[in-house]
Amino acid sequence: MLEAQLGTRSLVALLGDWRNSASGPSYLALFDRIRLLILDGRIPADTRLPAEREIAGALEVSRTMVTAAYRELREAGYTSVLRGSGSVTRLPGRGMGPTETAGSGLIDFTRATLPAAPGIMAATEAALGAYGRYLGGTGLHFAGIPELREAVAARFTARGLPTSADQILITNGAQHAIFLVSRVLLARGDRALVEQPSYPHASDALMLAGARLVPVSVTVGAGWDMAALETAIRRTSPTLGYLMPDFHNPTGESMPEELRERVIGLAHGQGTVLVIDETAGELNIDRPGNLRPFAAYADAAQRSNIITIGSVGKSVWDGLRVGWVRADAGIIQKLTAARPAGDFGTPVLEQLVVAELLADMDEILAARSVQLRTGRDHVLGVIAERFPEWTPGVPAGGIATWVNLGAAVSSQLTLAARSHGLLVTAGPRFGQGGTLERFIRVPISFPVAELDRGLAALALAWQSLPNGTLLQSQFFADVV
Ligand SMILES: Cc1ncc(COP(=O)(O)O)c(C=O)c1O
Incomplete structure (x- = not known):
């Protein structure tokens, strides 16, 4: 297998404001952010990560800290260490990857799809x-x-x-x-x-x-x-x-x-x-x-x-x-x-x-419009009630609402959601250069019961974010 090499500068850009988004030791924050980048495809599998020394220099952190983060990645199955090649990314075993949701019991908000139309x-x-x-x-x-x-x-x-x-x-x-x-x-x-x-x-x-x-x-x-x-x-x-x-x-x-x-x-x-x-x-x-x-x-x-x-x-x-x-x-x-x-x-x-x-397209689209309106109004209602800090967009059409979280914590929320059984895509996946950390995309396209299951998991994830993170992160304005 030929590995692609990820440059130090590219990794630093993708990492964005990684320090700000987690409490606890820095090496775990770095581990978490790289793990998310691998899971959502921004760092593809079979990519060689920059050497520890280079990344430590670019991030102005100690080599020991980066070594500890890389060790976590290896132990959790996100990298393998190949002789002479350093750390090469891979997706960990079944049930972990965003595409391996079938039968895993996870709720998948990464794909905003609609159920098959009748007919x-x-x-x-x-x-x-x-x-x-x-x-x-x-x-x-x-x-x-x-x-x-x-x-x-x-x-x-x-x-x-x-x-x-x-x-x-x-x-x-x-x-x-x-x-x-x-x-x-x-x-x-x-x-x-x-x-x-x-x-x-x-x-x-x-x-x-x-x-x-x-x-x-x-x-x-x-x-x-x-x-x-x-x-x-x-x-x-x-x-x-x-x-x-x-x-x-x-x-x-x-x-x-x-x-x-x-x-x-x-x-x-x-x-x-x-x-x-x-x-x-x-x-x-x-x-x-x-x-x-x-x-x-x-x-x-x-x-x-x-x-x-x-x-x-x-x-x-x-x-x-x-x-x-x-x-x-x-x-x-x-x-x-x-x-x-x-x-x-x-x-x-x-x-x-x-x-x-x-x-029959006109008829199909009329039914879609009703489904999407129901989904949108429901999601907006739940957000207003359970997430008062959030500002969701009110889409006139389409499959999702783009929500401003009020704080640059999208990656952190996405990781927390995973541990509550919900896959959702972090804002930066939709942009270039590690921006959009204040946003998350929430689908409106699913039936209400499925939306509710996902939103309930999102609420648990939101509550689990460490106190202080939200306040502290207000000071880090996103680019967009
Ligand atoms: C904007 C946009 N373009 C293209 C696609 C891919 O569409 P298809 O499933 O037809 O390949 C999607 C799917 O979500 C989409 O949202």
Whole structure:
């Protein structure tokens, strides 16, 4: 196994304000923070940590302290020590990792998903009827089967963005689309504009493609920092800008219409391709007006600079793993040509199921809106009652609320939540450089009983934070 090396400077940035967030000995605070970074994927498995001596120097702490923290990591199974290689990260045994929740009894708030929409079984039965038509062929449709490409294009057209089937590529979910677009559009060292906070797996994909990220802040209530966005686009001429105008994950913000036109104009002027992630774009709770796709705000020339990504993951069910890219036919051809290096297409049956479901999308989305409103209002009610120090965002749509904890203790709260049986993602996972320690993302997408179980665990974790930490940490303002 080839290990990646994590640089000292990178680790220090990821650690952020690690000292402030825990009581007890410093080595345990350092251990805890590195452990969280490994658990939530900010330090991937098989990464070689910096040498103890270097990290002690950079943090201005004693070597003995770092040695003790590294020993804890090793004993708890978060690193192995390889001869000549130092400490290499790994995920500890079953039931500990964020993805190993099945059967573990843990409540998982790290993935804000919705239960499957009714109608999938009926759609699957109907799809089986059409399946036979495909069995005589190769089954390989790199850009997607014709009827789903048509159906996705028709839905864009109906929503106000005229689209033809050759402008659609079917993917294995939106994440796959983000990865493919990043791989094709970016070269090592290119700049990519991202929101801060942003959807972490998109940032991961952009960085894997070699991008240098240029973060621009989005805040609850105030939304996009337009001045910063303008400066970032003009000064850095990013190759690509990855944005979630509706509904931004994790804040739930929706970009005002006049801002959309300005962003489109700016990006077009600078030759920046906008990659617009509308995975949660139709999960409207109470945004007024109709939800036109972002690219509908652009004129024909500007539109050729916009790539729209979507999926049925949140609207229908994540288990379908079907998403799409909408772009100019030339870009679709490029993406299709690049695809076989990674995969040969999306399963035909799932595509047929989604083609069936798209016909009922308005009905499905109306039901989603009711579910999400119930979840949001419930979460906000519980927070007001049990966590008076917190200031949650009130999302007009989407799958989560972005909560300001009033103190820079998100990592510490996340670790405490783990010991109360709840997996939840710490704020810094959504940003760059160890910021966002005052925030946590709380899903609104689950049924009320599950939300309650998670919130009860969160309340226990909150109460378990050492007295004084909260007061003390008020003095450490976060960057965002
Ligand atoms: C903003 C955003 N983009 C993309 C994805 C990935 O979607 P999919 O499950 O369709 O791959 C998610 C999933 O949570 C998301 O929130």
